[in-house]
Amino acid sequence: MVARMLLLAGLGDRPPGREIAGPRVMEMGAGTGFNAGLLCALLGDRQVTTVELDPVLAAGAEANLKAAGYAPRVVVGDAADGWPSGGPYDAVLATFSVDHVPPVWITQALHGGRIVTPWTSQWCRYGTLALTVGRQGRAEGRFHSFASFMQMTRPRTAGAGPAPGPPAPAIGESAPERSSTTLSPWAVAGGDLDAEFHIGLAVPGASFAWDTSGAHAHTRLEAADTTTGSWATVDYDGRTSDAFTVAQAGPRRLWDEITAEYQGWEQLGRPDIDRYGLSSAGRATTVWVDSPATLVAAR
Structure with a gap:
């Protein structure tokens, strides 16, 4: 699963014995540091920035990476804000799922850059979205049928434990x-x-x-x-x-x-997830099947 995400981001094509020159990557969610270590092995330490909300996890990731011989930039921060000082980036990778693409991920990426993130909704946590960044804060791409990750944690919910499920229905003042x-x-x-x-x-x-x-x-x-x-x-x-x-x-x-x-x-013919795509422009998002002409949802 991790390897497929790296391939979707265009980061798995290094010829044997050669270094990729130039690409900078922002990883959202350092966790243990494992994925950041893979990025360092592919691109070199200086090309990798990893953002982690939890300072304890960030410190642990930094220690693990150091023990493995890597030293990327490890930042304590909210992934929804990105990290502009390290950009612009050729690729943005998330190690958690989102139900929308934070606009700053697009604006902090280069034209032609890639954004790869697991996807979620309140109904179903499933799929990986891979976008190509265009001009003027626009991005477009398709969903892929793999990955199921924990949802992105925001500062107000950090340490709050797992989110509760839907409440048991209760009859209010009017009968259902x-x-x-x-x-x-x-x-x-x-x-x-x-x-x-x-x-x-x-x-x-x-x-x-x-x-x-x-x-x-x-x-x-x-x-x-x-x-x-x-x-x-x-x-x-x-x-x-x-x-x-x-x-x-x-x-x-x-x-x-x-x-x-x-x-x-x-x-629509019971389409599978691989037929769906997403277009994003600022805070406006559309989801479609096969092409943007067949709209499924807009927000």
């Missing part, structure tokens, strides 16, 4: 809207990563959890958007698999959105 569906909850949250990847892109902010305790139904899928307080449940009664009971509440009708986007995915 009840209906039925023929779409199986397992179709959108049962392990089909291509379908789940699409839902994660097209229904932003939605997450899910399974309740198999039997307290409410034989099996229940819980979907939630904690930002708006919207939620939906889809219940399987243990007997009938061609119809499921639905309850929804909040400003968004989450199950209706999920159903519509799943049907849209089927109409």
